[in-house]
Structures are given as structure tokens and as C-alpha cells.
Amino acid sequence: MSSSPHDGEQTRFTPPEDALTKALFDVKSANPGLGISKVHAQVLKNHPEWLVSEKRTKKILQNHGLIVASSPSSNDAEQPIYPSSRMIEGLDLFQWTSKVQVKYFDKKKGKGLVATEDINEKDVIWREDPFIIAPEWEIFDMQVAATACGYCTTPLTPDSPLIIPCPASSSSSYCPARFCNRLCAARSSKVHPLLCPSQNPASAPLIKFAKDTQWMALHALAQLTSRILLVNQYSDSQADWEVVRGLAELGMEDRFKYSFKSPNQPEPDRPTWKKAFELYSQAFKEPKTPQDQKKLTRILKKPLPAAIERGLFDYELGFLRNLGKMSLNLEAHGGLYTLHSHLNHSCDPNVSVRHLDQRTALSRITVIAKRPIKRGEELFITYVNPKLGHRARLDELRGWGFGACICSRCVEEALMVNQAPAVNDELDDLADELKAGLGVL
Numbered sequence: 001m002s003s004s005p006h007d008g009e010q011t012r013f014t015p016p017e018d019a020l021t022k023a024l025f026d027v028k029s030a031n032p033g034l035g036i037s038k039v040h041a042q043v044l045k046n047h048p049e050w051l052v053s054e055k056r057t058k059k060i061l062q063n064h065g066l067i068v069a070s071s072p073s074s075n076d077a078e079q080p081i082y083p084s085s086r087m088i089e090g091l092d093l094f095q096w097t098s099k100v101q102v103k104y105f106d107k108k109k110g111k112g113l114v115a116t117e118d119i120n121e122k123d124v125i126w127r128e129d130p131f132i133i134a135p136e137w138e139i140f141d142m143q144v145a146a147t148a149c150g151y152c153t154t155p156l157t158p159d160s161p162l163i164i165p166c167p168a169s170s171s172s173s174y175c176p177a178r179f180c181n182r183l184c185a186a187r188s189s190k191v192h193p194l195l196c197p198s199q200n201p202a203s204a205p206l207i208k209f210a211k212d213t214q215w216m217a218l219h220a221l222a223q224l225t226s227r228i229l230l231v232n233q234y235s236d237s238q239a240d241w242e243v244v245r246g247l248a249e250l251g252m253e254d255r256f257k258y259s260f261k262s263p264n265q266p267e268p269d270r271p272t273w274k275k276a277f278e279l280y281s282q283a284f285k286e287p288k289t290p291q292d293q294k295k296l297t298r299i300l301k302k303p304l305p306a307a308i309e310r311g312l313f314d315y316e317l318g319f320l321r322n323l324g325k326m327s328l329n330l331e332a333h334g335g336l337y338t339l340h341s342h343l344n345h346s347c348d349p350n351v352s353v354r355h356l357d358q359r360t361a362l363s364r365i366t367v368i369a370k371r372p373i374k375r376g377e378e379l380f381i382t383y384v385n386p387k388l389g390h391r392a393r394l395d396e397l398r399g400w401g402f403g404a405c406i407c408s409r410c411v412e413e414a415l416m417v418n419q420a421p422a423v424n425d426e427l428d429d430l431a432d433e434l435k436a437g438l439g440v441l
């Protein structure tokens with residue numbers, strides 16, 4: 001007998017660390033999408049004489065940062081971060097639609113919307129006006145130039161007899177705001193007075209600062225604060241405050257830590273936050289001059305409940321936290337929509353959000369089914385440009401403060417990189433990698 005089944009075993013040996021590491025690097029860099037077990041199998045295929053356990057492969061891959069350890073205790077800098085959200089108490093969905101309901105998934109994922117009935121492709125699921133609106137700067141400029149409605153952002157028809165100017169504007173203290181009609185003017189009384197250069201001049205530096213720094217979240221927070229303070233004057237602001245409390249959040253510190261800096265959208269830094277907070281306090285609490293203080297006191301007669309006061313004006317627990325909430329929840333055009341803010345992300349969304357009422361209510365959104373949606377299925381929008389490749393989407397999501405996306409499309413595309421057929425444990429490995437917040441491309 002020239003060979004026995006055990007001959008192979010006898011000649012195999014345990015390779016030294018550096019040889020194994022080099023082999024692992026070679027395989028991983030040629031096929032970055034491979035999971036641990038595939039890399040392991042490939043190395044053994046290239047070196048049939050080696051005796052290596054999968055555990056050892058995994059350890060080396062981890063030590064060299066080729067794969068991130070998925071155990072929670074390993075290294076907190078690489079832990080995935082998810083925004084947290086809570087249910088909005090007493091929220092009446094039927095004002096928008098009966099086709100969806102709010103579902104609380106778990107602490108990590110938070111809430112989302114699921115269909116209560118089968119929905120057809122192209123069906124309008126709901127229409128919604130903004131809770132607050134901090135419009136894109138081009139539209140904001142139109143509002144300041146009095147060519148777009150100060151409330152609903154719709155471009156104004158010049159010379160329309162329906163247009164109403166800001167009632168507080170006068171030749172001595174001018175406010176450029178004009179509204180489509182009496183309805184928009186009446187609705188604007190919930191937000192406008194505290195941001196009106198005539199009624200509350202102390203807010204002007206804050207708005208200017210937001211504009212100069214192109215800081216949409218700050219602008220939105222100014223709008224939100226104005227709404228909460230004003231609603232509190234003539235009724236109860238608790239219901240509005242519940243909406244704010246229910247918004248998904250990620251602290252600014254987390255966002256700062258996990259943001260990838262992109263050259264076209266630099267994040268404001270810490271001194272900028274401080275400066276913004278100073279202007280914010282001057283706008284809504286302590287104007288610098290006695291004249292401005294007098295004007296503010298004329299609008300704000302009734303103090304906020306202590307919890308809401310803290311929730312807005314405490315630097316860490318209020319201001320920074322709320323900025324984070326604004327960044328996370330603003331719709332692309334700058335509005336914050338109560339029901340819309342419940343939608344979770346997928347890179348293969350099943351609903352789209354449109355501004356269809358261009359001539360009557362530009363800020364109103366219409367949520368439409370992109371494909372048939374079955375009863376019980378979750379509704380998803382996309383937070384990123386779906387035309388981007390996998391890696392670019394991942395980077396953008398990270399910029400928003402999200403961990404790696406594990407939607408079906410991301411998992412599929414990550415697998416497609418290596419053309420090998422997907423095997424189950426590889427898929428598991430990959431899901432682990434993605435969950436651990438590491439891109440695999």
C-alpha cells in the first residue's frame with residue numbers, strides 16, 4: 001500500500017503566525033466580502049498542508065482589524081449605535097390614515113409603521129402637513145424676500161388679493177413675512193410671532209446664525225421652540241411636547257463621534273454649539289437689551305411647565321439632544337412630520353414621499369406605495385440616495401449616526417461582491433460584520 005487515508009494528516013502542520021496572517025491578508029484583500037468561514041476555507045485550500053482552526057483564523061482577522069469582534073464587551077468604540085425612539089402617547093393616527101399603525105419593535109430598533117391592510121402600488125397612504133417647517137435655504141430666502149408664504153412655503157402669486165402681510169409689520173419695525181391667505185396667516189400664529197423680526201427682534205441673530213452656518217437642525221429647533229412656547233400661551237403644550245419626546249434621538253456627542261466628516265457637509269463643532277446655545281437663550285429667554293426683553297415678555301406671559309422648560313433650555317439634556325432629534329428626523333425639504341418621523345430606513349424602500357401640492361401647500365407631503373405592500377408589512381423610506389453604491393450608502397448612513405444597514409439589499413449587495421454562492425454561515429458572518437458596524441467592501 002503506497003498511501004493510507006491518514007498520510008495527509010501526518011504531513012500537515014501548524015503554520016507560524018506571520019505565515020498564516022499573510023495568507024489571510026491575501027485572501028481577504030482579494031475577496032473583501034468573504035466572511036470568516038469562507039476565508040478560513042480558502043486559506044486551507046491554498047495551503048492544504050496547514051492545520052488551522054477556524055477560531056484561530058477568526059482571532060487573527062480580528063486582531064488585524066479585518067473583521068470586527070461582535071462580542072459586546074470587546075471594544076466599545078466599534079459598537080453599533082442606533083437611534084432610540086419611544087411611542088408618542090395619545091397620538092391619533094386616524095387624522096392621517098387608517099392604513100397604518102405604529103408598532104414598537106424593540107428597544108434597539110424602536111418604533112416603525114406597519115400596514116393594517118393590503119396596499120396597492122401607487123396608492124396614496126396618507127397626506128401630512130408639517131409639525132414644524134424649517135424650509136431649505138432657497139425657499140427660506142424666498143420667504144424673506146416675501147415671494148413665498150411665510151407659513152406653508154408655497155411661492156406666492158404676485159398681486160393676489162388674498163395675500164396677507166405680517167400684522168405686526170410697520171415702517172418702524174419691518175417684518176417681510178407674507179402669507180398665501182387668511183388661513184395660512186392664522187396658522188402661522190402658532191410659530192411666527194417669536195421668529196418675527198418685528199415682534200421678537202431677539203430671535204433675528206439666531207436665525208441669521210443658522211443661515212450663515214447652513215445649520216438646518218438649528219433652524220428647525222428655533223421653529224420648534226417657538227411653537228412649543230406659543231402653544232403654551234393659549235392652551236396646553238403637553239401634546240406637542242409628547243411629539244418631540246417621541247422623536248428618535250441620538251445625542252449630538254454620539255453623532256459627533258460617529259459622523260464621518262464629509263467636505264460638503266461639515267458638522268458644527270463644540271464651540272459652534274455653544275455659540276448657538278447662547279443665541280438660542282437670547283432669542284427665547286434672555287434678550288440682550290431691555291427693549292427686546294420687553295417685546296419678548298409681551299408674547300410670553302405664561303411660564304412653561306418645569307419639565308418642558310428643562311427639556312428645551314438645559315444645554316445637554318435639552319438643547320443638544322433636541323438638535324440631534326432635528327437632524328435625525330427632518331424630511332429632505334426641511335419639515336418635521338409627526339407620522340412620517342415614524343418611518344424606518346431601507347435601501348430598497350417600499351414607499352416614497354412627494355411634495356405634490358406645489359401650488360397650494362408646498363410643505364405638505366404625500367406618502368405613496370412604490371409597490372404592493374401586504375398587511376402587516378413594515379413601511380420603509382430611504383434616508384440616503386438609493387442610487388449610491390453599497391459603500392457610499394453605508395458612509396452616508398454613518399454620517400447620519402446609524403450603524404451599518406442590514407436591509408435585504410445591503411446584505412445581498414455585500415454578498416454579490418464575491419460571486420460565490422451564499423452559504424448560510426457566511427451569511428451569518430456577514431450579518432455579524434454588518435451589525436458590528438463594519439463595512440465589508
Ligand SMILES: [Zn+2]
Pocket residue numbers: 149150151152153154179180181184
Ligand atoms: Zn401659505
Ligand SMILES: [Zn+2]
Pocket residue numbers: 166167168169175176177192196197198199
Ligand atoms: Zn412678522
Ligand SMILES: [Zn+2]
Pocket residue numbers: 346347348405406407408409410411
Ligand atoms: Zn441597506
